[in-house]
Amino acid sequence: MPRLKRVLIANRGEIAVRVLRAARDLGIETVAVYSTADRDARHVALADRAVHIGPPSASASYLRREALVHVAQASGCDSVHPGYGFLAEDADFARMVAAAGLTWVGPDPETITQMGDKARARALAARAGVPVVAGSDGILRDDDEAVQFGREHGYPLLLKASAGGGGKGMRVVHGEEELMPALALARQEASGAFGDDGMYVERYLSSVRHVEVQVMADHHGGVVSLGERDCSVQRRHQKLVEEAPAPCLTDSVRNNLSETAVRLAAAANYRGAGTVEYLLDTATGDFAFIEMNTRIQVEHPVTEEITGVDLVAWQLRVAGGERLDGIDSPVARGHAMEFRITAEDPTADFRPSPGRIARFDPPSGPGIRCDTHCYSGWTVSPYYDSLIAKLVVHGTDRDESIRRARRALDEFEIDGVATTLPFHRWLLDQPEFIDGTHTTSYLAERLARTHIQQEAMT
Numbered sequence: 001m002p003r004l005k006r007v008l009i010a011n012r013g014e015i016a017v018r019v020l021r022a023a024r025d026l027g028i029e030t031v032a033v034y035s036t037a038d039r040d041a042r043h044v045a046l047a048d049r050a051v052h053i054g055p056p057s058a059s060a061s062y063l064r065r066e067a068l069v070h071v072a073q074a075s076g077c078d079s080v081h082p083g084y085g086f087l088a089e090d091a092d093f094a095r096m097v098a099a100a101g102l103t104w105v106g107p108d109p110e111t112i113t114q115m116g117d118k119a120r121a122r123a124l125a126a127r128a129g130v131p132v133v134a135g136s137d138g139i140l141r142d143d144d145e146a147v148q149f150g151r152e153h154g155y156p157l158l159l160k161a162s163a164g165g166g167g168k169g170m171r172v173v174h175g176e177e178e179l180m181p182a183l184a185l186a187r188q189e190a191s192g193a194f195g196d197d198g199m200y201v202e203r204y205l206s207s208v209r210h211v212e213v214q215v216m217a218d219h220h221g222g223v224v225s226l227g228e229r230d231c232s233v234q235r236r237h238q239k240l241v242e243e244a245p246a247p248c249l250t251d252s253v254r255n256n257l258s259e260t261a262v263r264l265a266a267a268a269n270y271r272g273a274g275t276v277e278y279l280l281d282t283a284t285g286d287f288a289f290i291e292m293n294t295r296i297q298v299e300h301p302v303t304e305e306i307t308g309v310d311l312v313a314w315q316l317r318v319a320g321g322e323r324l325d326g327i328d329s330p331v332a333r334g335h336a337m338e339f340r341i342t343a344e345d346p347t348a349d350f351r352p353s354p355g356r357i358a359r360f361d362p363p364s365g366p367g368i369r370c371d372t373h374c375y376s377g378w379t380v381s382p383y384y385d386s387l388i389a390k391l392v393v394h395g396t397d398r399d400e401s402i403r404r405a406r407r408a409l410d411e412f413e414i415d416g417v418a419t420t421l422p423f424h425r426w427l428l429d430q431p432e433f434i435d436g437t438h439t440t441s442y443l444a445e446r447l448a449r450t451h452i453q454q455e456a457m458t
């Protein structure tokens with residue numbers, strides 16, 4: 001397997017810039033693609049070459065599989081990196097890339113298909129001896145199966161779209177009388193978002209943390225764990241803040257999580273970067289698998305900061321055939337946190353706020369990293385997701401990370417669009433977050449209890 005020489009980056013925004021930087025560090029040439037809305041984008045300016053692929057709408061540009069493969073071939077690329085989102089977990093695209101004689105920077109299409117079908121992924125995890133949340137045996141064959149599940153396991157339960165992602169098609173049900181209407185709505189949402197209304201049902205765990213393990217696997221049977229991340233600060237099942245290592249874990253639980261994740265990756269014949277997600281009860285140390293993501297994740301930098309391992313560079317290296325010897329058993333150092341800064345208004349129910357950024361002035365100094373594609377004068381498009389920057393802080397321990405985060409968030413100046421900066425400043429003053437005792441339902445409960453608008457968020 002030859003080392004990669006020229007990669008097509010089939011994405012935009014901060015992750016396109018991130019991949020480009022890793023490629024450049026490795027001496028790999030980069031070809032960017034862009035829609036009309038992204039003509040002045042940073043990934044376009046930084047790439048060795050950039051090719052226009054269509055109008056702003058993602059379906060007419062970043063999601064055009066054939067066009068992307070064609071651009072890769074025509075521009076002499078030997079590989080395609082999909083980033084996250086868009087086509088990153090699209091097995092058909094991965095297959096087309098391989099059929100065109102190009103290297104796909106990610107796992108096998110068959111692995112993507114298997115893990116993308118959450119019901120199948122759960123079954124594989126259970127076979128590999130990984131604990132899973134009690135749930136239906138695969139996709140519900142009919143609605144009555146959900147009723148039977150509720151009678152057997154009790155409420156609340158969670159309806160989940162088998163093809164789901166980003167918290168869509170997910171519904172908590174508190175009693176049998178709610179079940180049928182909720183199922184109908186969830187199916188409708190799933191079919192709209194994913195073109196697939198297959199559902200399964202799980203017990204809803206109400207006092208848990210989201211803890212996930214970063215794995216990396218090469219093409220020679222090597223699999224390593226790079227430790228865990230905690231992503232329990234969530235709104236509508238979507239992550240807002242992530243940190244590594246996870247607070248409040250004993251060494252034995254920590255090791256157990258990593259070992260289990262490596263076992264699952266090995267059972268799935270995994271290749272490249274992947275994340276095994278769990279829900280964990282900190283009181284008992286019990287954890288259960290929920291899903292595996294077959295791509296680099298938004299929150300990968302916190303792991304990079306504490307391990308010193310460039311995960312995106314390693315994606316490119318293992319795709320080019322290298323062995324993982326270089327990152328075997330990395331030692332974690334200190335504590336890192338990531339704050340997702342989006343162009344959304346936290347005082348108006350996180351309503352998107354696209355528009356021109358008049359001033360973009362990110363923080364810097366010891367322990368601060370800001371992954372972004374934005375600059376003063378850049379226009380945040382309504383066509384794409386609203387992430388504008390990832391503020392990552394690193395300190396010797398969690399307290400120092402929090403202090404550095406406060407400094408960095410105070411320094412950060414963004415004018416012209418509403419952002420979640422005030423939300424993050426507010427969060428850093430909340431006792432539950434400072435103690436690290438918050439669960440995945442913390443934010444919803446906290447936001448319901450108070451008029452955050454009237455609090456320190458203005």
Ligand code: ADP
Pocket residue numbers: 133158164165166167168170202203204205206210234237238277279290291440
């Ligand atoms: P998605 O792929 O849509 O992100 P996940 O399966 O990763 O969906 O779940 C997202 C979040 O939803 C989790 O981090 C957790 O907060 C919540 N969640 C998922 N499954 C359960 C469950 N069985 N009980 C309680 N919360 C859950």
